[in-house]
Amino acid sequence: MLLLQTQNVLRRFGADVLFHKINLQVNEHDRIALVGRNGAGKTTLLKMIAGITTPDEGTISTSKNLSIGYLAQDQGLDSQHSIWAELDSVFADLHTLETQIHTFEHQLAQLTPGTPDYDLISKQYDRAQHDFQARGGFEINSKLRGMLTGFGFGPEMDDQPITALSGGQKTKLALSKILLQQPDLLILDEPTNHLDMDVLSWLEDYLKGYPGALLVVSHDRYFLDRIVTKVYDLDQGTLRHYTGNYSQFVNHKAQWLASEMKHYDQQQKEIAKLEDFVNRNLVRASTTKRAQARRKQLDKMEKMDRPMTDDQSIHFSFHSEYPSGNEVLTVTDLKIGYDEMTVAGPFSFEERQGQRLGIIGPNGIGKSTLLKTILGQLPPITGTIKLGANLQIGYYDQEQQQLHPDKTVLDEVWDEHPEIDETEIRTLLGSFLFTGEDVFKLVKDLSGGQKARLELTKLSFNPMNYLILDEPTNHLDIDSREVLETAINEFDGTVLFVSHDRYFINQVATHILAVNPDHATVYPGNYDDYLAATAPTASDTPTTNSQKAPSNQQQAYQQSKEVQRARRKIQRQVDDIEQQMEGLETKVNEIQAEMNRPELAADIGKLTDLQKDLDATQAQLEEVELAWASAAEELETFDQEN
Structure with missing residues (x-):
């Protein structure tokens, strides 16, 4: 069943066209990803589909009585209610019906069975009772508890006022509320922000069973691979449809581009051949007619445009001057925290030359604090940290505190390397997509993604053999993340990193350090290997005959x-x-x-x-x-x- 359709939708941005000829269909139970570079117009298109704004040209049609739920990026709840009361308000109509049922019960208790009034109220009572049960009235509390637990809110937080919550917690509650509302079409813009890995895994499982259709924008490739079955790619101002998850889309798009380029090259050769024939034979009496026929053939030919894509990526690499020793890092009985207050620990682990150790754990567990303690920016509460010999350390700070707000992009890099001429500095900046007047922008005026690219620019300029990264994929678009993955995998040194990007971890990690409040455990392999190592065994999980056999x-x-x-x-x-x-x-x-x-x-x-x-x-x-x-x-x- 077709739920929504856009036809030749166009949006202008000033005198420019942001996108045009947008044709998209959403069917019942669809799982669709909308992808494209930053600035392509994904959020603008989502708002049109959600009915918040209207297109400059084209139409958007929906099925009758279609309910649409839209959650903007980082949209939080603004409410004076408690956590439980706010989510419970989703079921206000059911609570009204429940009150009506109790009223009927009271009236029936006052009436004599068999009388006309009793029979009338009894029928109304039965209908209300049936409606209440059919709409899940008896499961309200279990639905609320399951949703809150899934998003990491325990029973002790039920009465906590929403005004006292952090921005991330408010965003999780906004997502919880829209999921409980169960609209026919659920539109989510970057829903995985602020979610730790356990919550992400729970959300993915929940969305797989969601009864409505889903349209989502996300930079989380692991999430997209697990959830979506269709991809719409907003590229060069137009929309192209692909079948499959994100990884399949990447392969299909590469194949399509290669095929289009092949056809374009073939046509260019044919055009050159025809033009050469016309130029050589048009003035010769014996071949004029043939040349004119070729010219008509050229004029009638539908010329292909050279295949183009928005996928303009940064390109860089990390390099070292000399290798480190085999023992790079040894941590023994380490407790971490601030002002002598322990956040987590004790931790004991080691990292050897060439390993790429990914640190994972719940939000707030102290992963960034651990990196800062290893770097000497924070003192350990107890325990020891031993760094190996011959280390050249490069550090990426997710808080971007190593950047200077009042410097220009050019000076931010050049001031650290005054011996290098401006041309070479600007060439390096160009490889990180800082071109033209961009290099004269002040750091404080840059977007989060631009600041991330600038910090990577500075990092790639310096030789290092030990790379320490704190959430390096934050603010980076998907193309930039993939380039970063390649740079890390080609780096011949050692890497220690914190990331919540499971796809990124899978691509680069050789080992996983799972951090818990009172211990840390090293697992060989990447994130999928870690999941396999920590998954319940068959003997731990009861099975039933009703379970479907895998396809x-x-x-x-x-x-x-x-x-x-x-x-x-x-x-x-x-x-x-x-x-x-x-x-x-x-x-x-x-x-x-x-x-x-x-x-x-x-x-x-x-x-x-x-x-x-x-x-x-x-x-x-x-x-x-x-x-x-x-x-x-x-x-x-x-x-x-x-």
């Missing part, structure tokens, strides 16, 4: 993930053994260097001890080399068989 597609997907997981396990084994080999080889070299010291030439006892240590280390190295050969062979066999 062939689901089984194939699961098998594919299991194959990938198995390969990563073997690859990690190979990597771990290689690290052991490097450590043992270093130890052998150190012992041999010690034995060659001139002052030990006459110290037979010391040399004997060193020789024993050398023999033992070399024997251990031989065993590890055999283990590596076996693991490498296992990996090669696995790749051949799969």
Whole structure:
């Protein structure tokens, strides 16, 4: 059933056209993502579809009595009510009906059964009771409790006034309220802001079972992959439709662009060929008619425009001058906090050269505080932090406090590198999409995304072998996030980062540090590996015969993930053994260097001890080399068989 349709919708922005020929359909139960670069007009289009604004041209038609719910980005509840009372107001009509039912019950108690008045009230009572039950009146409390629990509000917060809540909490309540209202078409603009991973997972599961249709704008690619089945791409001022989730859309769009470019190139060759024939033969009497025919063919040809896309991305890389030692970070019994007040801990973990350790945990648990403590910006409450040798640290601050508000973009970078000429600085800024007059903007006038790009500009300019990032994907559009992922994966140093972007974590992490109030645990692999490691086992989860068997597609997907997981396990084994080999080889070299010291030439006892240590280390190295050969062979066999 068709719920909503836009036809040739156009929006002007001053003298310019923001978008045109927008044709979009929303059917019952659709799960649609609207994607496009920042500034493409996604929010503007959502507001039109929601009926908040009207198009400059074109029409938007809806089915009869369609209910639409729209939640703007970071829109919070502004209410004097308590948390429970505000959400309970969604069911005001049911509470009115419940009051009416109680009135009927009181009236029936005063009347004699069998009388006309009794029969009339009894029928009204039965209808009201049936209506109340059919509309879920008996489940109101359970619905409210389930929604509040899902969004992280415990029973102790029921009576808390909304005015006392943080902006993020108000946004979560606004989302809770619109979900309880259950409109036929739910329109959400960046709904995952302020949500931690557990709440996100719960929301995704809830939206999968949502009875209405969903139209969503989000930078959260993991969320889009789990939820949507259709994608509308707002690019170059027009809208193109794709089937599948976000990852499938990326592949389909790349294929479409490649195909369009191929057809464009073929047509350009054909045009050049025809023009050359006309130019060579038009003046020759014997071939004039043929040349005129070719000219008519050219004139009638529907010329293709060169395929263009808004997907203009930053491009950069991180680089190091020299490698760090193998042991990069060792944290022992660390408690973190402010003003001698503990926020979390004790934590004990380590990070070795080449690892990319992603820190995850609930909002407010102290992830950013942990990074600042490691960097020495905050003192530890208790415990120790040991940084390795030869470290060059680069730090990305999500609060962007390393930027200077009153400097221009150009001076923000140039002042730190006055020895470099302006042309080179502006070339670097251009690779981060700061071009023309943009470089003379004041930092305080930049958007959040522009400030994020400027901080990455400064970071990429300096050599480093240990990269520490605090929420680096905040404010970045999807294209910029993907470029950042590539830069991190190509970086030959070590990375420690905090992020709530699960797709980003999956792409770059080699290990996960899951932070809890009183401990932290390291898991090998990326975010999906962490979920697999912490998921309840089959014996923990009761099953029933009513559970549906998975589809062939689901089984194939699961098998594919299991194959990938198995390969990563073997690859990690190979990597771990290689690290052991490097450590043992270093130890052998150190012992041999010690034995060659001139002052030990006459110290037979010391040399004997060193020789024993050398023999033992070399024997251990031989065993590890055999283990590596076996693991490498296992990996090669696995790749051949799969």
